[in-house]
Amino acid sequence: MRDDRTAPRRREGGRGxxxxxxxxxxxxxxxxxxxxVTGxxxxxxxExxxxxARRGATVVLACRNPGRAARAAARIRAAAPDARLGVLDVDLESQASVRAAAARFHGDHGRLDLLVNNAGGVRPRYALTEDGFEATLATNHLGPFAxxxxxxxxxxDVPGSRVVTVSSIGHRRGAIDFDDLHGERRxxxxxxxxxxxxxNLLFTYELQRRLAAAGAATIAVAAHPGNARTEFGRDMNPVVRAAMSRWARPLTSWLLQSASRGALSPLRAATDPGAGGGDYYGxxxxxxxxGNPVRVESSPRSHDRDAQARLWRESERLTGVAYPLPAGAPSRSGE
Incomplete structure (x- = not known):
């Protein structure tokens, strides 16, 4: 395993x-x-x-349900009447939908300053997409990758442009099973x-290395919202959702935070002038x-350069999307 952390990250202060x-x-x-912003x-x-939008950006809400996206845009406009908003229909489970959405965006816009890969979910039961991908992996990684x-x-070529990918503290319990990537065995x-x-993090770090090797103006940054009260898991069994809600309600003061506070992490990753490529906020x-976001460290597995490169190659193979970038630079240790 090759680790891509070549210098210690500066710690940021929290309370006190x-x-x-x-x-x-x-x-x-x-x-x-x-x-x-997806999802x-x-x-x-x-959030x-x-x-x-409140700070003046033109924001395209990229969602799988156009009706929900339109209602979300109306809510934003109600609070910020001058907001400049658009809606892009995209279902990240479907590679055809992703390609169609990208083509539509190209037709409507000549540049992109910020892409926030936020949409995510989990399927309680095993399901394959129309492309033959396990549905959770398709929505959370392969769709955003494409x-x-x-x-x-x-x-x-856009100065200050960023790709922000939203991960989770749950990544610390994750492992990439390249022999059973789509969960067919279990x-x-x-x-x-x-x-x-x-x-999400393996992708961010590999993307940042390739962007740097290309001398691109774009950087790749990651974030996670902590434990936030959202509609995540709405595809779960209603009984399970209710049980989780009852369990969590007494602990909300310190275990859960609002969606607006959770969104501060991707917002900082997206806008903080001091953010650097490969930074991770939570x-x-x-x-x-x-809590409010600071620069945090991700798991040792997320810094495995061999896994980063292997996942990249597999993602290119599965999606058929080849990035206009050279391969990542070799490690400083020469391993």
Whole structure:
């Protein structure tokens, strides 16, 4: 296993460390910038889109349900009448839908400043997509991988452009099973979800290495929202959802935070002028459940360069999307 961490990350202060928490008030003006936020009809995606729109960005809500996306846009406009918004119909489970959405975006826009790969989910029962991919992996990784690759040409020369991918603290329990990537031998929804969230970080780090090797203006950044109250898991069994809700309700003061607070992590990754390629933002502390975002460290597995490169190659093979970038630079150790 080759580790891509070549220098220690600067630690950031949380409570009591002399630095005030990062809030939405610190988002710079985004006038003239165009952003795509996937899964923007609800939860973290909605709050991220709303935060960008309030600061002047043109925000395209990329969602699988056009009606929900239109209602989300109306909610944002009600609070920010001058918001510039658009809707893009895309189902990340479907490679055909991803390609059609990318083509539509190319037809409507000449550049892209910010792509927030936020949409995600988990299937409680095993399911294959029309492309033959396990559905959780398709939605959380292969769809975003393809969408990013198909839109990247609109970003490479745009100063300050970023690809932000939303992972999860659950990635720490994840492992990539390259021999059973689609869970055909044994499927557990938790395992599939954790694998896909680890894939988000492997993708981010490999993408950043390739962007840097190409001398691109774009950087790749990751974030996670901690434990936030959202509609995540709405595809789960209603009985399970209700039980989880009853269990969580007494613990909300310290285990769960609002979607608007959870969205501060991707918003910081997307807009903080001090963010660098390969940075990862989330709530502070050991558990990283709640709190305003700081730069955090991801699991050792996420820094496995061999896994990053192998997942990239497999993702290109499965999706048929080849990025307009050279392969990642070799490690500094020469391994």
């Amino acid at each position: 460390r002399g630095r005030p928490p990062w809030t939405a008030d610190e988002i710079p003006r985004q006038d003239g910038r165009t952003a795509v 923007a009809s609800t939860g973290i995606g909605f 991220t889109a709303a935060g960008l 969408l990013t690759g198909l839109l990247l040409d609109l970003m490479l 499927y557990r929804f938790q395992t599939a979800y954790f694998q896909s969230k680890l894939a 709530p502070p502390g050991r558990a990283q459940f709640t």
